[in-house]
Amino acid sequence: MIEVQDLRKTYGDLVAVDGVSFRAPAGAIYGLLGPNGAGKSTTIGCLSGLVAPSAGRVSVCGHDVLSDGPAAKRALGVVPQELALYEDVSASDNLAYWGAAYGLRGAELKARVLEVLELVELADRAKEPVKGFSGGMKRRLNFGCGVVHRPAVLLLDEPTVGVDPQSRRKLLDLVRRFADEGACVLYTTHYMEEAEELCDRLAIVDHGKLLAEGTLAELRGELGERDLLRLSGRFEPEAARAALASFDGCEVVSAEPDALMLSMAGATRQLASLFGALDGAGAQVVETTLTQPNLESLFIKLTGRELRE
Numbered sequence: 001m002i003e004v005q006d007l008r009k010t011y012g013d014l015v016a017v018d019g020v021s022f023r024a025p026a027g028a029i030y031g032l033l034g035p036n037g038a039g040k041s042t043t044i045g046c047l048s049g050l051v052a053p054s055a056g057r058v059s060v061c062g063h064d065v066l067s068d069g070p071a072a073k074r075a076l077g078v079v080p081q082e083l084a085l086y087e088d089v090s091a092s093d094n095l096a097y098w099g100a101a102y103g104l105r106g107a108e109l110k111a112r113v114l115e116v117l118e119l120v121e122l123a124d125r126a127k128e129p130v131k132g133f134s135g136g137m138k139r140r141l142n143f144g145c146g147v148v149h150r151p152a153v154l155l156l157d158e159p160t161v162g163v164d165p166q167s168r169r170k171l172l173d174l175v176r177r178f179a180d181e182g183a184c185v186l187y188t189t190h191y192m193e194e195a196e197e198l199c200d201r202l203a204i205v206d207h208g209k210l211l212a213e214g215t216l217a218e219l220r221g222e223l224g225e226r227d228l229l230r231l232s233g234r235f236e237p238e239a240a241r242a243a244l245a246s247f248d249g250c251e252v253v254s255a256e257p258d259a260l261m262l263s264m265a266g267a268t269r270q271l272a273s274l275f276g277a278l279d280g281a282g283a284q285v286v287e288t289t290l291t292q293p294n295l296e297s298l299f300i301k302l303t304g305r306e307l308r309e
């Protein structure tokens, strides 16, 4: 349903998207997980036709976004990261505007607006101007505007930022329902937990590049049974690396004067001897955190950085 091939977008010297390829099928949620500036919104922009790619191909439902733009757009619903709402008009008028823009008319449009107001739980505020809404309410309405015409392909750009946990839960359930009903959903987020819970397949992106791609199980498989061990304190990075070199299956992800990150199999069994070796290398360990394989530890292993910095 979505096909992105060797997509590249540059702004002057800045490479926002650097050769990204993926396919997202119908009836599933495909995630793009990455930190600020990874190129998620730029990729979404290329799919929705708002951003002109510098190179590569993007298509939606078999329609090339560049050469067959109107057909591609008709299949799309977009929930942008920046709110796309008219502040001075009511929630229902916002929905009616977007519904009409996508070709809904008359009784069908009216019925669909009421339906979506219920879906995003704004039926009781339907007639109020949006400028009086809370941030979370605007987010929910923004979501509603993207789905009012029941698109076959839904692009969601960080739709839950600033939404309270309860509404977020409901939004995630709605997204799942759209996919179960057959839509192809592309979902960007920098929340690992969301990606882990929601996405059937996902790609980890950073600095415009796709670093890993697959189902959650496949991505976890890339880590093997390796735990991530984070140590804070005081270290001689080179001495620490040398001391750890003799440990079976221990990989130093990063070594700084105040922090070490290690990826290793069976870390708990080796902790005592590990501390012994670090002690011998003049290290002072203040705090230790052990994380079982998850998306966050995969991201750290791939980039040497935490997802949230």
Ligand SMILES: Nc1ncnc2c1ncn2[C@@H]1O[C@H](COP(=O)(O)OP(=O)(O)OP(=O)(O)O)[C@@H](O)[C@H]1O
Binding pocket: 011, 014, 015, 016, 034, 035, 036, 037, 038, 039, 040, 041, 042, 043, 081, 190
């Ligand atoms: N119109 C533009 N002009 C110049 N640079 C841009 C423009 N749009 C995006 N960029 C740059 O491209 C890179 C990718 O930005 P993008 O918005 O796609 O990231 P993102 O993954 O969506 O990040 P965030 O999680 O913060 O929304 C960033 O370095 C950004 O500064």
Ligand SMILES: [Mg+2]
Binding pocket: 040, 041, 042, 081, 157
């Ligand atoms: Mg973005």
